[in-house]
Amino acid sequence: MIETLIEMLSYPFMVRAFIVGAMVALCSALLGVSLVLKRYSMIGDGLSHVGFGALAAAAALNAAPLAVAIPVVILAAVLLLRISGNSQIKGDAAIALISTSSLAAGVMVISLSTGMNTDVYNYMFGSILAMSGEDVVLSVILSAVVLVLFIFFYQKIFAITFDETFARATGVKAGLYNTLIAVLTAVTIVLGMRMMGALLISSLIIFPALTSMRVCRTFRGVVISAAAVSVVCFAAGITVSYLCAAPAGASVVMANIAVLVIFAVIGALRNLGTRSR
Amino acid sequence: MALIKCENVSIGYEGQTVVRDLNFQINPGDYLCIVGENGSGKSTLVKSLLGLKSVEGGRIVFGDGLKQNEIGYLPQQTDVQKDFPASVYEVVLSGRLNSRGLKPFYTAADKQQAYEKMEILGIRDLAKQCFRDLSGGQRQRVLLARALCATKTLLLLDEPVTGLDPIVTAEFYQLISRINRDSGIAVVMVSHDIESAVEYASHILHLQEKVLFFGTAEDYRRSRVGRTFLGGDRND
Numbered sequence: 336m337i338e339t340l341i342e343m344l345s346y347p348f349m350v351r352a353f354i355v356g357a358m359v360a361l362c363s364a365l366l367g368v369s370l371v372l373k374r375y376s377m378i379g380d381g382l383s384h385v386g387f388g389a390l391a392a393a394a395a396l397n398a399a400p401l402a403v404a405i406p407v408v409i410l411a412a413v414l415l416l417r418i419s420g421n422s423q424i425k426g427d428a429a430i431a432l433i434s435t436s437s438l439a440a441g442v443m444v445i446s447l448s449t450g451m452n453t454d455v456y457n458y459m460f461g462s463i464l465a466m467s468g469e470d471v472v473l474s475v476i477l478s479a480v481v482l483v484l485f486i487f488f489y490q491k492i493f494a495i496t497f498d499e500t501f502a503r504a505t506g507v508k509a510g511l512y513n514t515l516i517a518v519l520t521a522v523t524i525v526l527g528m529r530m531m532g533a534l535l536i537s538s539l540i541i542f543p544a545l546t547s548m549r550v551c552r553t554f555r556g557v558v559i560s561a562a563a564v565s566v567v568c569f570a571a572g573i574t575v576s577y578l579c580a581a582p583a584g585a586s587v588v589m590a591n592i593a594v595l596v597i598f599a600v601i602g603a604l605r606n607l608g609t610r611s612r
Numbered sequence: 613m614a615l616i617k618c619e620n621v622s623i624g625y626e627g628q629t630v631v632r633d634l635n636f637q638i639n640p641g642d643y644l645c646i647v648g649e650n651g652s653g654k655s656t657l658v659k660s661l662l663g664l665k666s667v668e669g670g671r672i673v674f675g676d677g678l679k680q681n682e683i684g685y686l687p688q689q690t691d692v693q694k695d696f697p698a699s700v701y702e703v704v705l706s707g708r709l710n711s712r713g714l715k716p717f718y719t720a721a722d723k724q725q726a727y728e729k730m731e732i733l734g735i736r737d738l739a740k741q742c743f744r745d746l747s748g749g750q751r752q753r754v755l756l757a758r759a760l761c762a763t764k765t766l767l768l769l770d771e772p773v774t775g776l777d778p779i780v781t782a783e784f785y786q787l788i789s790r791i792n793r794d795s796g797i798a799v800v801m802v803s804h805d806i807e808s809a810v811e812y813a814s815h816i817l818h819l820q821e822k823v824l825f826f827g828t829a830e831d832y833r834r835s836r837v838g839r840t841f842l843g844g845d846r847n848d
Contacts, residue, residue: 372696487716494706497698498687504662505710505762506681552742553699 343577351466352530352583356569358478359527360539360587364565365485366520367540368547368558369496377427378415378517379537381434382524385411387458387533388437388444389525395448401473404525411437412517438533461532461584463576474526481519488512493554531584539565542591549595549602568594613675614639615766615798616661620670623656629668630656636817636826640676640765643792643799645809645829647841648819654802657819658770661800676765681710684763684797686755688770693751694744700754701739704730707761729757733787749780753787760791767791769801785812806841 343349363379370376386408393403411433418429445455457465485492494502495509503509520540528536547560572587579586614637621634630653638644646654659665661672663680674680684707707729708722730736733753738746743754752772759767769788773781789812792799803809809816809829816832818825818841825837832838 372692374692490706490709490712490716490718493698493702494709497693497696497703497706498690500664500687500690501685501758502706502709503664504681504683504685504687505707507709548695548697551697552745554697554702557697 339578340574343574348464348466349573349577351468351471352463353570353573355466355470355474355526356530356573356583356587357566358474359523359530360543360565360569361562362478362481362519362523363527363536363539364543364561365481365558366516366523367542367544367565368554368561369492369516370520371541371544371548372496373499375416376537376541377430378412379520379524379540381415381430382408382412382521383528383533383536384434384441385437386525386528386536388441390458390529390533391441391444391455395444400529401469401525405522408521408525409518412521413514416513416517457532458529459532459534460582461528461530461535463530463573463583465529470526470529477519477522477526481523484515484519488515489558492516497554531587532582535584535588538588538591539569542588542595543568546591546595546598549598550605564591564594564598615642615674615676615678617673617675618670619673621660621667621672622669623653623660623665624668625653625656631819631821631823632669633822634670634819635823638766638798638800640798641792641796642815643789643813644801644815644817645813646800646802646817646819647804647806647809648824652819652821654819655770658768658802661768678765682763682765684759684761684767686752686759686767686769686772688774689751689755696744698743699739700730700735700741700743700746701726703743703754704739704757704761707758710762725761726757729760732760732791733757747780748776749784752776752784756787760797763797766798766800769799771802771804773803773805781808788812810838810842 344353367379370378386404389404389407390400393400415430415433491502491507491512494507495512499509524536527539531539543561543565544557546564547557551557551560568590569587572590573583575581575590576583576586617637618634622629622632623634624630630651634657646657648654656665660667662683662685705718705722705726708718708725712718727736730739733756735750735753735757738750743751746754773784776784785808788799788801791797801813810833813829815827816825816829817823818832818837825832825835833842
């Protein structure tokens with residue numbers, strides 16, 4: 336067991352994937368708690384599709400993928416948040432609209448330039464080989480920023496997640512914090528999607544929060560548990576992916592599903608226990 | 613000096629003016645009920661008082677040391693809160709946020725305030741309970757404790773008894789009266805329930821496109837508007 340782990344981490348690409356993945360898993364879990372509770376889960380999914388379109392365009396233009404994708408996805412994040420706050424267009428429909436449009440645009444760009452090939456497959460479902468040294472540096476910086484901001488603004492994030500109207504009434508600039516969360520989510524998604532895949536990256540945002548909500552009864556508990564669950568599931572998933580030569584993204588999602596089921600069972604048993612008392 | 617004074621205020625909703633020429637004031641210790649039908653501008657007025665919505669005309673003046681973000685607001689409950697994992701303590705403590713500024717953590721004094729308010733509302737032993745597991749009446753007490761944490765002078769309650777059963781409703785009204793009487797905190801309550809409003813409040817503001825009535829509850833009872841809305845059996 337330990338030998339396999341040592342062997343696994345003797346490959347530089349595995350070490351890079353491990354670091355980037357763990358950092359992305361941590362950030363997306365923290366941001367995910369607020370997004371899921373505020374009913375913004377679909378924003379993560381929408382952003383990953385926009386990211387796919389942006390990466391495809393970058394590849395066609397021979398531009399650096401992150402330099403194109405990060406600004407585009409940040410823009411989309413701010414836009415999606417505005418739309419969700421606007422009663423004229425229903426938020427979920429608008430997100431579906433934007434995400435399928437970007438997916439279609441990305442596929443068009445790829446098929447007209449390089450043709451449908453393994454790159455497309457990798458964008459969709461992720462590749463463990465995709466992480467460069469640059470990604471490692473970026474992901475460490477990003478997670479440091481997310482952690483510091485999250486801890487510093489924790490009380491305000493709680494307030495706007497629980498009751499945005501009250502928070503605004505007491506002078507919290509809710510719009511600013513919503514935008515901050517959206518921007519950080521955008522960067523997290525772009526960093527993680529080439530490894531996890533555009534179709535699977537939003538699972539990192541949604542699963543840890545939902546899993547922790549089965550068992551934890553305080554906001555702080557959910558946040559801490561989500562962060563731990565997310566990192567553990569990522570580590571388990573990537574190990575399985577290495578051992579079975581399975582795609583990393585899918586393996587991580589499978590690990591998350593397993594933990595969700597376990598937590599749901601524990602939560603249900605505990606509810607039964609309290610009711611029978 | 614008045615805590616809040618509305619001078620010729622007009623407020624609107626999606627481009628349409630709902631109420632115009634609004635003139636009234638709230639003094640320290642008052643208990644004002646804002647009544648009126650759905651769409652008469654009650655909720656929009658509340659949002660304007662809180663600064664969540666700008667007024668179309670006139671002005672709202674704050675006095676007597678009250679700042680706009682120091683109103684203890686009890687909003688209507690949202691869907692998000694139905695399955696929200698948060699302890700009662702976490703929710704109540706978040707009422708202290710307006711006194712924190714940019715400082716990230718709560719002090720011992722904030723925490724003590726939170727416990728004091730829970731004590732006043734009789735929910736001290738629920739502190740560790742999960743908000744989503746509480747009954748409707750208990751939730752309103754928690755949100756009221758949070759509102760008390762946010763203010764020293766004025767509570768603003770938006771239809772606080774919606775969805776509560778009659779016994780819990782009566783208890784809640786008595787609780788509000790007690791807070792108003794004992795601690796001198798002014799209360800502004802938006803309500804559908806005109807009869808209870810007249811019973812508990814010191815002042816009534818009746819809205820219907822304009823101010824139908826503003827004055828003491830006693831005068832409202834005798835006024836033509838009041839007699840119409842309170843029903844024929846009260847005509848004497």
